[in-house]
Amino acid sequence: MITAGIDVGSVSTKVVLLMDDEIQYLVRPTGWSPRDAGLNTYKELLAAAGCKDSEVQCKVGTGYGRISLGFIDKAVTEIHCHARGAGYLAGRGGLVIDIGGQDSKAIVINDCGKVLDFAMNDKCAAGTGRFLQVIAAALGVDVSELGELARGRQPLEINSMCTVFAESEVISLLAKGEDKRDIIAGIHRSVARRVWGMASRFAPAGKVIFTGGVAKNRDVRERLALESGSEVIAPELGQLAGALGAALYARELAAKK
Template identity: 60%
Template sequence: MITVGIDVGSITTKAVLMNGSAWQSTLRPTGYSPRQAGREVLDELLDKAGLAQADIDYIIATGYGRITLDFADKAMTEITCHARGAHHLAPGADLVIDIGGQDSKVIFTDGYGNVTDFSMNDKCAAGTGRFLQVMAAAMGVDVSELAELARGMEPVQISSMCTVFAESEVISLLAEGVERGRIIAGIHRSVANRVVAMAERIGKGELIAFTGGVAKNEGVKEYLAKALGREIVVSPESQLAGAFGAAIIAREKLLKAR
């Protein structure tokens, strides 16, 4: 059985092809066209694997752009796919924190990848990858530099989580001569506090998996772990959790149909 999961996010589109226990992946910026990005990651996977689309038994699309992929066999919510993918990457995880480009999610599971409850922030950029991008731009750095610049710094208080007001606050702090690293540390703590507030509404969990692009940021991970008082697992493939989950669910659907 060969299955593919495609996670079309607001910033990055990810895809995973599973063939038995073997897997391959690819990702690329979503850009202006979610459908085109989804098509391109599928074509890249097929080229890597030396396969044609006719060789794929089932494709599941997830993420905010999932309904645009008319070549997929099924579209499923990212909540379901991230929970299953996080369990694959961190077996036994009963709480999944996913911080993506345009939303953040806290998903409580039964420890086997099945959703039992969740909380989601998709109404504003606060606590998302987009928020971090805007703050990085305000300080004249790339978002990939944030964790290193804030390492070992005492965080300054960031009062607002509204992106517009927080950006103005950051600019004011820079004008006052506050060290950039302290400001970034404060931003990391604010993002973590926002997500922790979501988590506390449904439970802290025992084993926490951190997924999404922001999981690469060690500063955010550190403040999350402190606030929750739990170990947080970040897999090297954390950004692929949704695509993994979609490919795994596709395989399960094929097995049930047999």
């Protein structure tokens, strides 16, 4: 059985082909057209996998651009898809924290990946991937470098988490001669505090499952562990949690046909 999950996010589009238990995937920037990003990334992955669209038995879309995907069989909310994918990757239930391009989510799941409760911040870009991109640009570094630059550094206090004001604050700190590595560490600590402030009401015991693009940032992971007082695990394919969850839902739907 072959099924597909297409997660069109604000920053990146992730597509997963679930071929029995084999996972094939592709990640591409979303750009200005969610519809084109979803379709083109799906076609590119099919070609790379040597698979035809007619062989895919069901396609499920998720993410903010899911409503623009005219070629899918069903759209499922990102909360449910991220929960399902995170549970599959971690092999357990618990608290999932997902930080994406423009929102952050805290989701409590059972061992089957079913949503028991959740909280979401989608009104402000503070603490998201987009926020870190803006800060990285202000510091003159690539966003992929932030994690290593900040590790082991003493974080400076960052007073604002508004993207515009935080950028101005970062520029002011640079002008005062502060080390950019300490500034980044301060930004990461602020991100961890903000996200944990949203998730703390769920009071997890044990491990936190950290997914989304920001989960690849090792320093953010470590500071989130400090804030939460819990072990934070980041599955290797955590950025694909939404797309994988969509592909898993597609497999269920295909089995019912």
